[in-house]
Amino acid sequence: MKKLRDYEIGIAKLSNKQHLYEFELDDSFFDLFGKDIILGGNLIAHVELDKTESMLTFHMDIKGHVRLTCDRSLDEFDYPIDVQSKFRIKYGDENVELDDDLWQITPNTQAINIAQHLYDYIGLAVPMKKLHPRFVEETDEDDDDQDILIYSSRNAAESDDEDDDDDEDVDPRWDALRNLN
Template identity: 55%
Template sequence: MKKDSQYDLAIAKLAPKTHHFAFELGRAFFEQFDQQLIQDGHLHADVELTKTDLLLTLDFHIKGTVRLICDRSLEDFDQPIDVRHQLRVRFGDQYLELDDDVLQITPDTQTLPIAQHLFDYIGLAIPMKKLHPRFQNEPDDNPDADAKLIFTTRQADDEDEDNSDPRWDALRNLN
């Protein structure tokens, strides 16, 4: 990913209260990342940052469409995206990613880059099977798609006990 300060939040200058940021994400945003998943899109991201002395809470709401390639027909189509995600940032002695949703930064950190987080949240909202809208309501081509899995257990019959392994019988008698 290229460094772009447009998606960096200057957290050092912020007062301890709630702040709102808005970003427009398009082709230029997706070109920053070395990937083939998303080439274009038109999204609006609202970020609400709540700053306290010990913690930053970022609430992301990303809405719009991304341009994808259909897995079946290889046609381009617009996939609607509407995702909400929360990121917590705490202060500590070093920079660490503690969890998917928790970061630790040093108290002297001036800016918080959020471009990668925006991209990751968009990527997580894309379905695994990318189908053009005209294929989404069609039945699946897999003939076993409607098959049901049936799980049964059977109890040991007298015949099975006769054919059982004598080593197991010896173990059962240990009780």
């Protein structure tokens, strides 16, 4: 079973250049975070770390699929994930998150654990409405077949001006209804 330590990158001894890492994210990875949204999956995360004197820049490319529960039928299904993201870490006086994609760490920090970042980026790629692919196709067809209802209301002055020519063709019962204002 994988542990959070498996996703640590030791930065203290790294030289100032580009470093490449690859992480396999399987069911044991998702077990570390609970199975509230994502039940499991099989993904590969390619992480490119650019280290400089003042900053660390992580470029992540995550591809594969996750197992979700359909909101409509409660069936499990595989959902494809393809995420490219980037976050930065700069050196400062304290360990603090400055922004969603910018952290600050002290210069004596030995390692960075990226497990939570990987999980968060995968979680952001999961749609709010999780539908099994068979329902997605039905929803797309329903959207195309919807009729459009156009409602138009005119005031009495407009209808008198426009309907002067059409008075011969109008049923007298409609004339009685027009006077009911």
